[in-house]
Amino acid sequence: xxxxxxxxxxxxxxxxxxxxxxxxxxxxxxxxxxxxxxxxxxxxxxxxxxxxxxxxxxxxxxxxxxxxxxxxxxxxxxxxxxxxxxxxxxxxxxxxxxxxxxxxxxxxxxxxxxxxxxxxxxxxxxxxxxxxxxxxxxxxxxxxxxxxxxxxxxxxxxxxxxxxxxxxxxxxxxxxxxxxxxxxxxxxxxxxxxxxxx
Numbered sequence: 001x002x003x004x005x006x007x008x009x010x011x012x013x014x015x016x017x018x019x020x021x022x023x024x025x026x027x028x029x030x031x032x033x034x035x036x037x038x039x040x041x042x043x044x045x046x047x048x049x050x051x052x053x054x055x056x057x058x059x060x061x062x063x064x065x066x067x068x069x070x071x072x073x074x075x076x077x078x079x080x081x082x083x084x085x086x087x088x089x090x091x092x093x094x095x096x097x098x099x100x101x102x103x104x105x106x107x108x109x110x111x112x113x114x115x116x117x118x119x120x121x122x123x124x125x126x127x128x129x130x131x132x133x134x135x136x137x138x139x140x141x142x143x144x145x146x147x148x149x150x151x152x153x154x155x156x157x158x159x160x161x162x163x164x165x166x167x168x169x170x171x172x173x174x175x176x177x178x179x180x181x182x183x184x185x186x187x188x189x190x191x192x193x194x195x196x197x198x
Contacts, residue, residue, distance in 0.1 A: 028088035033078035044087030069187035
């Protein structure tokens with residue numbers, strides 16, 4: 001039986017399991033509602049989201065909303081979108097100043113429980129390789145590019161996306177099929193779900 005979603009979300013916000021491994025305070029970030037129709041599973045909060053406490057309040061969020069064809073008001077409406085990253089806390093920076101991967105402790109604690117509790121979700125966006133490896137039955141050698149470009153294989157429940165970081169602009173140029181094939185479908189399907197939800 002699924003847990004009550006509001007209780008689960010409160011437990012996530014109170015989680016401090018990773019604190020011994022971080023040099024900053026744990027601040028789990030998610031957008032939650034038991035009625036959400038679309039779920040977004042990204043990597044982990046970055047420095048701006050750690051500061052704001054709100055998911056995707058950075059340039060990658062602007063790009064993701066553009067890919068989805070949704071307004072900021074729609075995106076931050078928890079009745080429509082649940083945002084439940086693989087890691088709920090900012091994991092810190094590597095030696096080159098990039099974000100570290102999500103802490104390994106997080107996903108086993110929360111992801112399956114969230115999936116069971118989010119009973120109204122019709123579509124889940126898997127943003128980046130960490131989410132795709134967790135949720136899709138992938139060969140360990142499969143690249144993110146291969147996964148994203150065989151997006152139809154994961155329908156109707158999932159759409160695999162690259163991370164919307166501006167560091168991936170070169171990837172987008174090398175893979176024009178993403179903008180030509182994936183994004184028109186994504187926008188159409190999201191609009192269909194939102195129209196029926198509202």
